Amino acid sequence: MDSLVGQTLFGDGAAALIIGCDVDETIEKPLYQLISTSQTLVPDSENAMALHLREEGLTFHLSKDVPTLISKNIEDIMVDAFKPLGINDWNSLFYITHPGGRAILDGVESKLGLDKDKMRESRYVLSEYGNLTGACVLFIMDEMRKRSVEEGKSTTGKGSDYGVLLGFGPGITVETVVLRSCPINN
Numbered sequence: 001m002d003s004l005v006g007q008t009l010f011g012d013g014a015a016a017l018i019i020g021c022d023v024d025e026t027i028e029k030p031l032y033q034l035i036s037t038s039q040t041l042v043p044d045s046e047n048a049m050a051l052h053l054r055e056e057g058l059t060f061h062l063s064k065d066v067p068t069l070i071s072k073n074i075e076d077i078m079v080d081a082f083k084p085l086g087i088n089d090w091n092s093l094f095y096i097t098h099p100g101g102r103a104i105l106d107g108v109e110s111k112l113g114l115d116k117d118k119m120r121e122s123r124y125v126l127s128e129y130g131n132l133t134g135a136c137v138l139f140i141m142d143e144m145r146k147r148s149v150e151e152g153k154s155t156t157g158k159g160s161d162y163g164v165l166l167g168f169g170p171g172i173t174v175e176t177v178v179l180r181s182c183p184i185n186n
């Protein structure tokens with residue numbers, strides 16, 4: 001049954017990005033600056049999510065507790081990631097949140113007290129493409145960039161200077177990438 005549920009949740013997509021340093025802005029147009037990364041293994045979650053590549057394809061085990069386990073730990077993860085920058089106003093950030101499912105997005109939004117528009121791009125990608133595993137965050141990043149331009153925002157992060165990319169995977173692991181958005185020069 002787990003595999004059947006997993007197959008209905010997951011979509012298929014591919015994305016790529018170029019990561020560099022020492023930008024030459026005369027020929028390059030950076031979208032985000034990578035500030036820091038961290039990985040957290042959520043306590044007592046080792047049996048909550050597993051993906052296995054087998055002869056018959058990718059199989060899944062997903063516990064109904066995954067959204068609760070993530071939301072229960074997300075604020076501590078955010079505090080650890082943003083303490084060096086002195087940021088603790090979660091609504092001042094932009095969010096590129098892996099949409100493992102609506103319940104995960106709802107739980108993160110609720111636990112952090114986020115305004116409803118903070119997960120807009122993540123919800124859009126989930127509704128249009130499903131859960132694309134790791135590629136999902138790159139789809140969301142592109143959607144945020146496009147909407148920022150369309151809405152006349154000052155930065156690629158919907159006008160915010162700093163943001164976070166959150167990825168969720170087996171273990172349960174939470175991958176946290178602190179990003180700084182770049183100015184949009186129209």
